[in-house]
Amino acid sequence: MLDIKSIRADFPILTQHVNGKPLVYFDNGATAQKPQVVxxxxxxxxxxxxxxxxxxxxxxxxxxxxxxxxxxxxxxxxxxxxxxxxxxxxxxxxxxxxxxxxxxxxxxxxxxxxxxxxxxxxxxxxxxxxxxxxxxxxxxxxxxxxxxxxxxxxxxxxxxxxxxxxxxxxxxxxxxxxxxxxxxxxxxxxxxxxxxxxxxxxxxxxxxxxxxxxxxxxxxxxxxxxxxxxxxxxxxxxxxxxxxxxxxxxxxxxxxxxxxxxxxxxxxxxxxxxxxxxxxxxxxxxxxxxxxxIGFDNIEAYEQELLDYATKRLQEFDGIEFYGTSEHKASVISFNFTGIHPYDVGAIIDKLGVAVRTGHHCAQPIMNYFNIPGTIRASFAFYNTKEEIDIFIEALKKAKTMLS
Incomplete structure (x- = not known):
C-alpha cells in the first residue's frame, strides 16, 4: 500500500496553484514531476x-x-x-x-x-x-x-x-x-x-x-x-x-x-x-x-486503480469516444467529445488548474487511423489521487457545457 499523502509531500510542484486553482497534473506521459530528493x-x-x-x-x-x-x-x-x-x-x-x-x-x-x-x-x-x-x-x-x-x-x-x-x-x-x-x-x-x-x-x-x-x-x-x-x-x-x-x-x-x-x-x-x-x-x-x-509492484497496482476509477467516471459522459481500449493498458486514457476539438477542452480545463495533453502526441499515424486531429490524453502517476480525478471530471463538465 502506498502512503499517497507522504509521497505527494515529496513533490514540491504539486503544492502550487494554477489560475488560482490547485494544480492537477495529468500530463505524466509527457514528463513526470521531480521529488525533492532528485x-x-x-x-x-x-x-x-x-x-x-x-x-x-x-x-x-x-x-x-x-x-x-x-x-x-x-x-x-x-x-x-x-x-x-x-x-x-x-x-x-x-x-x-x-x-x-x-x-x-x-x-x-x-x-x-x-x-x-x-x-x-x-x-x-x-x-x-x-x-x-x-x-x-x-x-x-x-x-x-x-x-x-x-x-x-x-x-x-x-x-x-x-x-x-x-x-x-x-x-x-x-x-x-x-x-x-x-x-x-x-x-x-x-x-x-x-x-x-x-x-x-x-x-x-x-x-x-x-x-x-x-x-x-x-x-x-x-x-x-x-x-x-x-x-x-x-x-x-x-x-x-x-x-x-x-x-x-x-x-x-x-x-x-x-x-x-x-x-x-x-x-x-x-x-x-x-x-x-x-x-x-x-x-x-x-x-x-x-x-x-516505493516499489514498482505498488506503483502498478495503484495506477491501475486510478485508471479504472477515471475510466468509470468518464463513462458518465454522453458523447464521449475512447481511443485505445485494449484489455492490457497502462494508466493513460485518450478520448474526445463528439463535435468538440480536443484543444478547446484542454485550454478550458487548464483555466481550472487541470493539466492534460491534447493533440496527436507525436503519433500521427494513430490519429490518421481514427480519422481525428488528436485526442485529450490524461496520463496518471503514482502521486495522483482519485480526488484529483473528481476535480478533472468537474472541469470537463464545465468545458463540455461551454463548448456544446
Whole structure:
C-alpha cells in the first residue's frame, strides 16, 4: 500500500496553484514531476563535486567519476543487464533510438527489411525511415485494430529471413496499450532479427528485465521516471554494441587517434563521445533509487486503480469516444467529445488548474487511423489521487457545457 499523502509531500510542484486553482497534473506521459530528493541531488552535485569525469587525476574528478559510474551500476541492476558496459547514458529515448538506427543504416543493404508498428511515437518511426533511405532497406509496419492493439497474426506474416531489426514500443504513449513484446521478441529472433524496445512510456509504470525479455536494445528517458530532462538510457546486448559503428566522434570514445587512423574505445565509452550530462546521469540513479524504494509492484497496482476509477467516471459522459481500449493498458486514457476539438477542452480545463495533453502526441499515424486531429490524453502517476480525478471530471463538465 502506498502512503499517497507522504509521497505527494515529496513533490514540491504539486503544492502550487494554477489560475488560482490547485494544480492537477495529468500530463505524466509527457514528463513526470521531480521529488525533492532528485532536486536536492542536482544542487549537491554542483555544490560539492562538479568536475569532468574519467581520466582526471585530481580528487573532484575521481569523486565525480565514481558517483557517475555508481549510477550506471544502479541502472544495470534495475534493468537486470548482464554487464554494466551494456548500459549507455544518452540524452533520452530519441537519442538512443537514433544511435541504433544510424548504426543499422550503415550495415543494412538493399533487400533487408525493418519492421516498426502503427503504434509508434515519431521517434521510433523517423530514424528508421532515415536508415531505410540510407541503406536501401524496406520499412514495413505492423497494423493495429480499432481497439488500439497490434495485430500479431499480421506481424508474423511480415517476418522473413530478410527482417533485420524490429522496433516497437513497450507501451503506446498515445493510447496506453501494453504491447505483447515477449511474443514480438521471440518471433523476431526466430528469423534472426534484432529487436529494439522503446520503453519511454513503460519505465514509469513497471520494471523491465532485459535478460528475461531477451531484447537486443531497450531505451528510455530519465525525465519520465522522475529524473532530470536531457537524460536517458540505451541498453544494448554486448554483441550488438560491438557490431554497430559509433554514432558520434570526439573525446572519450577513442582509444588512439592519428591523422591516418582512429581506433575506438571499449564499451560503453565507444558510444559516449564528449563531456556527458554528468549531473543528469548521477541524478538519474537517484530517481531510480526513489522509485525502487516505493516499489514498482505498488506503483502498478495503484495506477491501475486510478485508471479504472477515471475510466468509470468518464463513462458518465454522453458523447464521449475512447481511443485505445485494449484489455492490457497502462494508466493513460485518450478520448474526445463528439463535435468538440480536443484543444478547446484542454485550454478550458487548464483555466481550472487541470493539466492534460491534447493533440496527436507525436503519433500521427494513430490519429490518421481514427480519422481525428488528436485526442485529450490524461496520463496518471503514482502521486495522483482519485480526488484529483473528481476535480478533472468537474472541469470537463464545465468545458463540455461551454463548448456544446
Amino acid at each position: 532536486i536536492d541531488a542536482i544542487a549537491k552535485y554542483y555544490e560539492e563535486i562538479n568536475a569532468n569525469i574519467h581520466r582526471g587525476v585530481h580528487h573532484l574528478s575521481q569523486v565525480a567519476t565514481d558517483v557517475y559510474e555508481e549510477s550506471r551500476l544502479k541502472i544495470q541492476k534495475h534493468l537486470n543487464a548482464r554487464h554494466s558496459y551494456e548500459v549507455l547514458f544518452t540524452s533520452g529515448t530519441t537519442f538512443g533510438i537514433n544511435l541504433v538506427a544510424n548504426g543499422f543504416g550503415q550495415i543494412l543493404k538493399p533487400g533487408d527489411e525493418i519492421i516498426v508498428s502503427h503504434l509508434e511515437h515519431h521517434s521510433n518511426i523517423v530514424p528508421w525511415q532515415f536508415a531505410a533511405e540510407r541503406s536501401g532497406a524496406t520499412l514495413k509496419v505492423i497494423p493495429m485494430n480499432e481497439k488500439g492493439e497490434l495485430m500479431m497474426d499480421e506481424y508474423v506474416k511480415l517476418l522473413s529471413p530478410n527482417t533485420k531489426i524490429v522496433a516497437v514500443n513497450h507501451i503506446s504513449n498515445a493510447l496506453g496499450t501494453i504491447n505483447p513484446i515477449e511474443f514480438i521478441i521471440e518471433k523476431a529472433h526466430e528469423v534472426g532479427a534484432a529487436v529494439l524496445i522503446d520503453g519511454a512510456q513503460a519505465t514509469p509504470h513497471l520494471k523491465p528485465d532485459v535478460q528475461a525479455l531477451d531484447c537486443d536494445f531497450y531505451v528510455f528517458s530519465g525525465h519520465k521516471i522522475c529524473g532530470p530532462t536531457g537524460t536517458g538510457i540505451l541498453y544494448g546486448k554486448e554483441k550488438w554494441l560491438n557490431q554497430l559503428p559509433p554514432y558520434q566522434g570526439g573525446g572519450e570514445m577513442i582509444k588512439e587517434v592519428t591523422f591516418e587512423k582512429t581506433t575506438y574505445a571499449c564499451l560503453p565509452h565507444k558510444f559516449e563521445a564528449g563531456t556527458p550530462n554528468i549531473a543528469g546521469g548521477i541524478v538519474l540513479g537517484v530517481a531510480v533509487d526513489y522509485l525502487n524504494a
